[in-house]
Structure formats: C-alpha cells, structure tokens
Amino acid sequence: MASAAFEEIADTFEFLDDWEDRYRHVIELGRAMPALDEAFRVPATKVEGCASQVWLLPRIEGQGPSARFDFQGDSDAMIVRGLIAILHALYSGLTLREVLAVEAPAELGRLGLNEHLSSQRSNGLRAMVERIRKLAAESAG
Template identity: 45%
Template sequence: MSQLAAPAIDEIKEAFALIDDWEERYRYLIDIGKALPPLAPEQRSEENRVKGCASNVWLVTHVERPGPDAIMRFEGESDAHIVKGLVALTLAFYSGRPAREVARDDAFDLFRSFGLEQHLTPQRSNGVRSMIDRIRRDAAAAMSA
C-alpha cells in the first residue's frame, strides 16, 4: 500500500473480504488511515472539525463544478489511529463521486456490510454518523449552489 494515498474503495472491500480476524481488520484500518495524506496545519481548524466525534476529526470539502453536476472531493484526518482509518474508509467511499450520489448513498451501509457497526463503540458509531451526515449535507449544498 502506498504511503502517498489511501487505497480505493474496491481495494478496501477486497481486503475486508479476505480478512476474517477482527484484530487484523483493525490493523488494516489503522494502515489505511496512515496512508491518508496529512492535512495542512491551517486545515485542522475549528471550521473543519466534525462536531459529534469524541476524537478530533477534520474534514475538508472540495467541490468541482458546483451545481447539479458537482463532483465532491474530500480530505480528512483524525488524531486517533482507528478513527483515522474510519475517516480513510469513508473518504474512499465518497471522494471523487457526483454530489447527487454522495447525498443519496449512506456509507454506514458499507460499514454494516463489513460488520464494523457491531465492532465499534457507540461513541465511535456516533462520530462516524456525524462525519457521514456532514459529507452528505455538503454534497446537498454543492448541488444547490
């Protein structure tokens, strides 16, 4: 796995399909989190912080072609290893997709398909939900811009 970018969502899905052990899955999440490019210090601002996360999570939204055909790109980071992996997983699912798909699709369904929902603390699940909700709100706003 490259240290320059987190893996694509299809690569992550394939890896999860091959990894049965939850300790290994957590290690994989940590590894994909380490592959996220770091945010610039000024991007780790209160404005970019995701509210509702116990750990610090910062999310930067980029919109290409605002309006009905908007394309969404995201950057993110966390100060907690597993959470950073959850950020990487979420961004792999959403980044580069049309805003209409981002606003419609709930990445938590992907988390459920991996069995992550039952292996996350309620606090982490709430934080992931907050991040997903923020991404989907940003996509809806991009479409109406």
C-alpha cells in the first residue's frame, strides 16, 4: 500500500547495490527536504526516543478517517533527515485510515534499513512511526 513516491525510493534502493550508496541516497533525500521553521521546533512537535533532535509537524486536511495526512519534519542529523524524507514518502497524501493501515516495518524492511541502521537509529525510526500513527489516530477521532 505504499505511495508512488515510496515505490520510487524502493526502486532506487534495489538499483543501488552497495549500502554505502544507499546511505548517501538517504542523506540526499534529507538534503532535498525543506527545513522546518524554527518556530515549530518546540516540545509539542519533538519526537521522544530519538538520539538526534527530531520534530514532526502534522498537517491534516479534512475531518475524520478520510482526512488527508501530511507532515513536515526536521532533524539535526542528516541521516535522520533522510529517514524523515522516507517516512514522508511513505505516509504523505494518505487518508488517516490508510496511514493507520500502513505496515511500516514491512515497507521499511523492503529498503533493508533494519540491517544497516544502528540500534539507536532504528529506535528513533520506530519512535517517528509511532508518533505518525498516534497523530493519525488522534485526528481520525
């Protein structure tokens, strides 16, 4: 149930044989993402459980489970910015119902991230997914 943007990332990862190349691609995805305005780097948007500083700002269009989900995110670590960009590709534009139905571990597993991220980064990625799911559930009502 992945978006076209996420499928494009998955295709690129399949094309890149070496994990070093994939790692560089993740960083490039992070560099291409717009920065989150300082005004939104507040405790309410901060994701706990990440070794790096991470902020996620949801943007919900509509009401109830069929509302569309989007978010902005940022981090002080380039690799984490890239992981945020991957999550953005996975979730943005979906309805809140669809966000809650995404099997994030399986989708992210297609990229081979589990085998190559440190345990701290993996925990941070899991915390970001949990935050996104929580935001979607709260907004869906």
